[in-house]
Amino acid sequence: MAKTYRIHPGIGIARIGNSPDAMFLAAETPDGLPADFSAGQTSAFSGYKDANGFLKRQGARFRVFEYDTGPGGQDIVREITAAEANIEWRVQIANTKSAANALADVGGFLRPLGPPRNPDANRADLAITPVLPPIAGVNGSQLEAPSGQFRGRPVKIAELKTDVEGRLVVLGGHGTSAAHPVATPINSFANNPDWFDDVGDGSVDAVVTFPGQAPLDVEFGSWVIIAPPDFAPGVKGLASLFDVALSAAAEASWPPPAPSYQNDILPILQRAIDLRWVQRYGSWNSFPKDFALLGTIGGQADAARLQAYNKLINVQQGRVLNNFNYTRLQQHNLIAWRDGQFIADYDPAPPPAAPGPAALDRAALEPCVGGGWYPGIESGVLMTNPQIYSEFCRLGRAAFADAGEQVVPRPGYLTERMACPWQADFWECSGSWWPAQRPDKLFTGFPPAHTGQDWADGIQDHEDLVANFWKLGLATPGGTGPDGLPAYFETERDPSMPRAV
């Protein structure tokens, strides 16, 4: 069987930040830790802000893997690095928000079916489409050519680097959002004429050349999304983009097999409880915590599962979280679990996930919101369409149909369906949207001695958030609480930010 080459993660996530030179890489295993990144190397993580208090950019690192088939038919996977081949990375990223149509409510979801966000006759002036020259070698650095512009104003939305192994690191913009050329105020959470921001998305491809061999195009390229910051890293949403991808994959062979309690149910319960550190402590803290009981069948466990199921389901449809639904697969699994049709494989101390391509795919997407599509943060409801994927956790490059619309994948097509600028949505979507990324409340210690404080306290309006988003605090791991479960406390809030209460 021929060797095939794939880039992982299939979908990588970078995040903007206003630090001029400090950056970090997000965890590359589902429960791993982030790492500082400098001069092509990683080092121990030192926080989300630099020495001057500026928010670091999150880089998305991509690797090439070779897939082969062993004698028993199993996949043999190994990473290809610069030590044995030249890897030339080819990346196209765009921010086409301002050139796109306005998002309009269609059946409770936002789709780009409104009038153009900007009336400019020359749409090309509105699309920020930098030329990113190919990059190869180790510890390389390639800024975009000065062609990313919004109405003639240069806008940096991407930067490429390679690490000491020749892997690619994609970085986004520095958090610049503005109205240009006139200071038009923000009046909408989603559509604001004259505004741009510096997120984006696009393709990540590579050409691998082994010594003495012809260059080889990597057949399975990746996609990178440059997203807004995650202000609650470590706290995961009830449905993530990884869950969305899982559900889309399951559609091909529905019904899915009986769920694993450990892998399919327990994470949802744990995430629900973790949300207490970012929103409505009382509600989320009231979720059942007897994980061993909930992972068994028969006796009092049946009633306990039913009550836990009711609480989990009650979260949907705006009852707790706006526009939120579990994925179809999650709903199927939750019902099976409620009814005792699941694999009772609870393990209180599971081994850490092994590194590798699957871990990269999962680690990249699990911190991303997989619900509350109004419109979302990293990407929108489009990700629920199975046709968007060419394989699990990998986006296709061919056109596909979505809700009667023909979607052509091209750089910028995912993020143009997000709010413009992203701060408009972040400001308005308080209360019940995506607390795992845009917290509502943060704590500095354990309740009841410490009460939650508004994450955005001190920000006056959209435009104040545009200017000062980087000053806000983050919910980061704070050990374990009295109940033995993880705690997340507010850190790194700029001391100059006033709090009213």
Add this chain to the structure above:
Amino acid sequence: MSVGRRGGRLTWRPVADSVTERPAPREGGFKRLTRNIGETLSRWLRAEIAKPVASPNGIIEAIRLEGLPSVAAPGVAEDPLDLTSALLDTGAELEHALMIEYLYAAASAADPGVARALARIAAQEMGHLATVQNLRLALGLPAYMGRQDLAPQPGQDPFPFKREPLSLDALAKYAAAERPSHEHVAPDLEALVTEILARANAAVGGAIPRVGTIYATLYWLFLPTDGTNAKPWPDFPEDVFRAANVPQLAATAFGALERQAEPIEWRASTQGLEVIVCDTGEAAVRAIYRIAAQGEGLANSVDSHFPQFVDLYRRMRDQGLDVHDVPVDPHVGGGAPSSEVDHPLAVAANAVLDAAYAALQIEILIVFTLTRTGVEAPLRRALISHLLSEGMLAAVAPLGRLLCSTLPRRAGQAADDGACAGAIFSPVQATSGDRAALLVHWKAAIDGLEAAVDAALQLPDDSGLLGGVLADITDHVGTKRTLWNRISNI
């Protein structure tokens, strides 16, 4: 402690009478009309209103049917500020009532999409209510959160205030009250609208007046008299109001801009919620027109409530919509036996809801006493954030939903009996006042909320769903007390 309406009681006068009783024009305040012009218009108006219902101008049609609002005794000149004040009182009461009625219907809907659509309309009523407050503040009147059932005007209200589950009758009433001018009804909807109006009228035992004449009259009152400003309401029949001698407000200095609600601070755009700062006469008439266009008015627009209610009506009639078993006007004693709530947990949850609703109403009123800039601004923002996220989203809304979808109505009710308690939403007596008075009310409401939560926490909760909401409210009581202290010390 009750703080009542500021304006006088409205009556609806037949237009022809008001034309013949035209008072002498007031210097500088009213538009001047010569008797000849007035008589000419009077004849024209009489001819217009004699036309059949399918009049080309729906405002005239409505005025012919319903008359024009007035606060003056017969033969006495209408004072424009008195009339405006009374209309704004009534507008606030109706917007508030509709918001609760729509919320109740939304909570009763088992279909999440239907519930979301109704809740969104309810949120838009909140926007109308905020804009009405801005109009009040602009004229130097305090914010007012009265509700229709505190000062009912039988025969004048579109229909009696009633918390009722989603039904064809309820949807017909809502559509009838928010119907636009006849000419805005698409021809292919005429038969359906006729059916809806017949059902609505049968449900209330008479014709349902539209709320539109209130906003049409307000539009006229605020319409700048110098003729230099844009007039957003197309085809507005100024001649009818002129002929009927409805006065207009004199060119006035619009005040209290620093305390008026701004859309951004209320996170308005996510809900399609429109809040307009009324800093000029032009802004005021645009605000009134937008309320009229979105609902409660005679104009029409793409986001009007009317077609949404018509669509829901048609869906319910043709396909059926699942609705929780929720009573009409639930109560804990003194009402219809079938609507009585006596399950201890539901009684306790309703007590919490009423206390949370009272606190929320008073918090909204206090916001309108704080300025958007200066030392009060951070507390204003914090209070808005608190009342939206913690008062509405984490307390009133989830309690209302639980009471209308989950919590049982009767003590001893069988486990498979789906009778839900319903959310009582008792009216809040504190409806207006200065900041000092409101702080007193707020303190009492916070104490009441804490006591109600403590009482509810003593009861077993088989659903497992109420405890989390109560725990949230317990957390948020601390925030309320902190805000109370900070605002008290301004």
